[in-house]
Amino acid sequence: MRPYIICHMLSSIDGRIDGDTLTEVIPAGEYETTGAKLKGDAWMCGRTTMQLHFAEKRLFISRTHKQAGPQPVHVAQRASSYAISIDTLGRLRWSESDIDGDHLICIVSERATTDYLTLLREKGISYIVAGKKSVDLAKAVRLLHKHFDIKRLLLEGGGNINGAFLESGLVDELSLLLVPGIDGRHDIPTVFDGMKPKLKRAARLKLMSVLKRKNGALWLRYRVR
Ligand SMILES: NC(=O)c1ccc[n+]([C@@H]2O[C@H](COP(=O)([O-])OP(=O)(O)OC[C@H]3O[C@@H](n4cnc5c(N)ncnc54)[C@H](OP(=O)(O)O)[C@@H]3O)[C@@H](O)[C@H]2O)c1
Known part of the structure; x- marks a missing residue:
């Protein structure tokens, strides 16, 4: 038994996640407002x-x-x-x-x-x-469920911890607030980072919903297959 895990992230169109850059193109509090709708404990x-x-x-x-x-x-x-x-x-x-x-x-x-x-x-x-x-991420989330009764966990970055959870098969859902901006800089963390280079295949996702948010942002929700 472990919590249902939703990775909730704010991202530029090119997948970069530097918050300071992204606040230029998204109203303050939009990430938090969207996250609150996910009802994590x-x-x-x-x-x-x-x-x-x-x-x-x-x-x-x-x-x-x-x-x-x-x-x-x-x-x-x-x-x-x-x-x-x-x-x-x-x-x-x-x-x-x-x-x-x-x-x-x-x-x-x-x-x-x-x-x-x-x-x-x-x-x-x-x-x-x-x-x-x-x-040991799998053990940690089992213990969170057992000792703290955590049932719905929001994984909120950065890219390396998200990548480690995804590689361990511990992400059930991706909630991505895609903002209308391009970062484009080299060496800026992305939504999922640090995964093994030999994998060479994309993790498969199933679209659950698309919502248009303030200032042209898109809130995308995917189930991880
Ligand atoms: N846009 C967004 O929604 C959003 C959200 C959050 C963060 N961010 C941005 O993301 C950036 C930071 O991302 P990041 O990828 O560099 O760092 P990160 O994912 O926040 O942290 C990675 C660190 O977590 C620790 N860790 C512990 N166990 C781990 C495991 N099993 N696998 C991987 N890491 C483990 C490691 O440090 P130790 O080994 O030292 O413990 C590792 O270096 C910042 O710029 C931040 O502002 C953006």
């Missing part, structure tokens, strides 16, 4: 996105460097909505136990340090340790 981002937009700027530095190894799930609190970060080594620093009212759950691998987990507990932040060297 949790949203999730990769370490890079969390560091850029939500966590403290300075990273955590361990004093002990003692790896945590396997650990039980820590449920600091149950809530009606959750914000979830995927942070392999446990490097993000958090000032609060929530993001805009959504209780924070940090997912780390066994390589995160014991003093990092202690810090999370002291701050009232929940955590899941899943995976030895890297985060």
Whole structure:
């Protein structure tokens, strides 16, 4: 048992996802308004996105460097909505136990340090340790369902964490807000990034709906086959 997972992203026509560029061509709040219609009980981002937009700027530095190894799930609190970060080594620093009212759950691998987990507990932040060297995404989402009763999860980027979920067969639906703008720059993250080069085939999607939104944006929803 795992949550139904919807990847919800804002993208230029050429698939690039740099938010600062895209805000020029889309009304403020349009991404969030559209996302709210998906009725998720949790949203999730990769370490890079969390560091850029939500966590403290300075990273955590361990004093002990003692790896945590396997650990039980820590449920600091149950809530009606959750914000979830995927942070392999446990490097993000958090000032609060929530993001805009959504209780924070940090997912780390066994390589995160014991003093990092202690810090999370002291701050009232929940955590899941899943995976030895890297985060075991399939296990992590099963534990989110089991311990936090998360049934509908919005995966909100960036491209690398989206790509890793897709490769693991963990994306059920894509919700793409396609804005009328072209980025065109090299080395800008795209909606799905970092997938194995040898794959050489497109993931198949089935169109569910197309809606015209404000300023000529299109809201596309696809089921992942
Ligand atoms: N337009 C949109 O809707 C939207 C939404 C979100 C983000 N963004 C943009 O996307 C950009 C960041 O995207 P990004 O692709 O560079 O980073 P990302 O997907 O946010 O984060 C990737 C990082 O997550 C961590 N991670 C942990 N477990 C992982 C796993 N199993 N597979 C892959 N990654 C794992 C890795 O860092 P560690 O190994 O260090 O943990 C990895 O480098 C930013 O520019 C941001 O503004 C746009």
